[in-house]
Amino acid sequence: xxxxxxxxxxxxxxxxxxxxIRLETFMLLVNKITQHIxxxxxxxxxxxxxxKSSICLEDMLLLTLYYLRHYMTFVQxxxxxxxxxxxxxxxxxxxxTILVNVLDMxxxxxxxxSDLEAIIIDVTEQPIERPKKGQKAxxxxxxxxxxxxxx
Numbered sequence: 001x002x003x004x005x006x007x008x009x010x011x012x013x014x015x016x017x018x019x020x021i022r023l024e025t026f027m028l029l030v031n032k033i034t035q036h037i038x039x040x041x042x043x044x045x046x047x048x049x050x051x052k053s054s055i056c057l058e059d060m061l062l063l064t065l066y067y068l069r070h071y072m073t074f075v076q077x078x079x080x081x082x083x084x085x086x087x088x089x090x091x092x093x094x095x096x097t098i099l100v101n102v103l104d105m106x107x108x109x110x111x112x113x114s115d116l117e118a119i120i121i122d123v124t125e126q127p128i129e130r131p132k133k134g135q136k137a138x139x140x141x142x143x144x145x146x147x148x149x150x151x
Contacts, residue, residue, distance in 0.1 A: 004058035
C-alpha cells in the first residue's frame, strides 16, 4: 500500500499540516504532472521504455513535498517510503524539475526560495506556542513574530 493511500483519508487539517498543501491542490498538481509527463512521452515515445518505477506518481510528489516541508534527510525519506537513499534523491530531483516546468518557474532555486504559500509552505518561520504563565523568558518585548534565538 502506498504512503499516499494512508494519508489521503486523514482530516483536511491534518493533511495540510503534514504535507504543506491541501488535498485538492495536491490532486491538481498530480493531474498537471501527469499531463506534463504524457506530453513528454508523445514528443519522444522511446522514453516510455525501460523499467517501471516501484513508487507511484502520488508518492513521488508526496516525497518531494515532505522534503520541502520537513527538510528530512534522503535516508529518512527512503526508510519512510521503502526505497533506497539514492533512488529517493533521484526522485526528488526529477520531481523538482517537473514542478518547475509545470508551475512555469525559471529555475529550481525559485521553487526553493519563493513565497509559494499555496503550493509549498516553509517550516523555518512558524510561530511557537508560549505558556500563559511565566512567558517572560519567551517574550522579548517586540511585537513582531520573531523566532526564538537559542544561545
